[in-house]
Amino acid sequence: MNIIDQLEAEEISRLNKNIPDFAPGDTVVVSVNVVEGNRKRVQAYEGIVIAKRNRGLNSAFTVRKISSGEGVERTFQTYSPLIAGIEVKRRGDVRRAKLYYLRARSGKSARIREKLPARVNKRLTTNPSNKSATEQSEATE
DSSP states (O other): OOHHHHHHHHHHHHHTOOOOOOOTTOEEEEEEEEEETTEEEEEEEEEEEEEEEOOGGGOEEEEEEEETTEEEEEEEETTOTTEEEEEEEEOBOOSOSOOGGGGGOOGGGGOOOBOOOOOOOTTTTSOTTSOOHHHHHHHHO
């Protein structure tokens, strides 16, 4: 690790941002601090992550949403002070790192399959103190 990487790591830890793990295909809600005149408010931007760029302090991600029938993309710097928070709404199951092909699609062809939690095999997770029916019948004989 060179000195630049070390300085970046220190700066990231100093910022103390709570960034959840998310990937392209995930639906996220980005809370953005917006300043209008002398007022400051938080605006929510919800969409699908179509690209993620991991470069330490310079990390960024692009979120795409459909607004009034028109596709809108916005790129956020991950460690920007303008970002109040990031919340993952839904995990997407995709096979690409960059989902730029969604720009040319609309409607059902632009849908992304949801990533479901891994199934747990019931046979392997049985309690060892509970004996199976065959073991109990053998014990009674």
